Amino acid sequence: MSFSSETKKELCRAKLKPVELAWAEAYGLILFAKKFSSKEIYFRTESVDAANRFADVITTQTGAIVEISKSLSARGRENIKYKVSVVSENDCERVYSQCGHNLTDPNLKINWANIGFDMCMGAFLRGAFLTCGSVSSPETEYRLEFCVQHKVLSEELCRFIEELGETTIGRRITPKVSVRRGAYIVYIKDSEDISDLLTIMGAGNASMTIMQVKIMRNAENNRIRAINSQIANTDKTLSAAAKQVQAIEILKSDGKYGSLSEELKEAAEIREKYPLVSLKELCTYFDKPISKSGLNHRLNKLIELAGL
Numbered sequence: 001m002s003f004s005s006e007t008k009k010e011l012c013r014a015k016l017k018p019v020e021l022a023w024a025e026a027y028g029l030i031l032f033a034k035k036f037s038s039k040e041i042y043f044r045t046e047s048v049d050a051a052n053r054f055a056d057v058i059t060t061q062t063g064a065i066v067e068i069s070k071s072l073s074a075r076g077r078e079n080i081k082y083k084v085s086v087v088s089e090n091d092c093e094r095v096y097s098q099c100g101h102n103l104t105d106p107n108l109k110i111n112w113a114n115i116g117f118d119m120c121m122g123a124f125l126r127g128a129f130l131t132c133g134s135v136s137s138p139e140t141e142y143r144l145e146f147c148v149q150h151k152v153l154s155e156e157l158c159r160f161i162e163e164l165g166e167t168t169i170g171r172r173i174t175p176k177v178s179v180r181r182g183a184y185i186v187y188i189k190d191s192e193d194i195s196d197l198l199t200i201m202g203a204g205n206a207s208m209t210i211m212q213v214k215i216m217r218n219a220e221n222n223r224i225r226a227i228n229s230q231i232a233n234t235d236k237t238l239s240a241a242a243k244q245v246q247a248i249e250i251l252k253s254d255g256k257y258g259s260l261s262e263e264l265k266e267a268a269e270i271r272e273k274y275p276l277v278s279l280k281e282l283c284t285y286f287d288k289p290i291s292k293s294g295l296n297h298r299l300n301k302l303i304e305l306a307g308l
Helices: 003-011 019-031 048-062 089-098 118-132 151-168 191-201 204-253 262-273 279-285 292-306
Strands: 041-045 066-073 076-086 133-135 144-148 176-180 183-188
Touching: 003 048, 003 118, 003 133, 003 204, 019 048, 019 118, 041 048, 041 089, 041 118, 048 066, 048 076, 048 089, 048 118, 076 089, 118 133, 118 144, 118 151, 118 191, 144 151, 144 191, 151 176, 151 183, 151 191, 183 191, 191 204, 204 262, 204 292, 262 279, 262 292, 279 292
Parallel strands: none
Antiparallel strands: 041 076, 066 076, 133 144, 144 183, 176 183
16 A cells, blocks of 8 residues: 555544534545536545545535445556545535535635634645545655646645644745646645644654654765765875875985985884874874874975975
């Protein structure tokens, strides 16, 4: 089962009390259905949990007769598609009117009267998500989206999510919109925003999974950065040591080595003896204490005298 299906399964366990919550979810379910009009109400899903939830909630809240039919999807036998529809056209017209929508208005908009008070906002968004939403597995990417059939309604949903964020968590969540196969995709890609929205809708476990994956991913990224930094530092140390050894060899071949000061000779001898160690470790091999910067100065002097 996909992460999105698991999330919908969790959401379908959300309680529908008081009655205002049940109606807010019912309104979200039908408003964002594939088809919501005075003549036809239906949506399609691969989630049997969402299909049953739609049927149960709409029947309970509106008294309409709802039918669930299923068929195999084009992807194979294991993928079953469910179509959930209000059977009677009379019921469709009655439900459409019950939701407060005008038959003469061509544009679907959110009727805020159906959402009631602030705590109903999460239930309304849950209904919308069960009907037209999906969420990617955090193992692959962070993305939560709603596939909306009407442009005006997609804009309304964006404004709703912005207000929902400010009302419930004290900060604005700003979705983006793209067009895919004639539908308007309202999407969020920030992991924290997705986690917060899932929590608000009632999918606490899914939200926690996203946060856990993010923590593990950040830890892994930090580990990789640390390894890369260590490798880079090692490469830098070896490159510098190789240049220092080369300078010493040049000074010896040019006959300049004998005229070096005793301090430079000592630094040269120890570097030749330990060509792969870092400056910090190299300092420990001197009879008299020497600082890292002091040793670095001597070795750089050797490089300078060798003309490198």
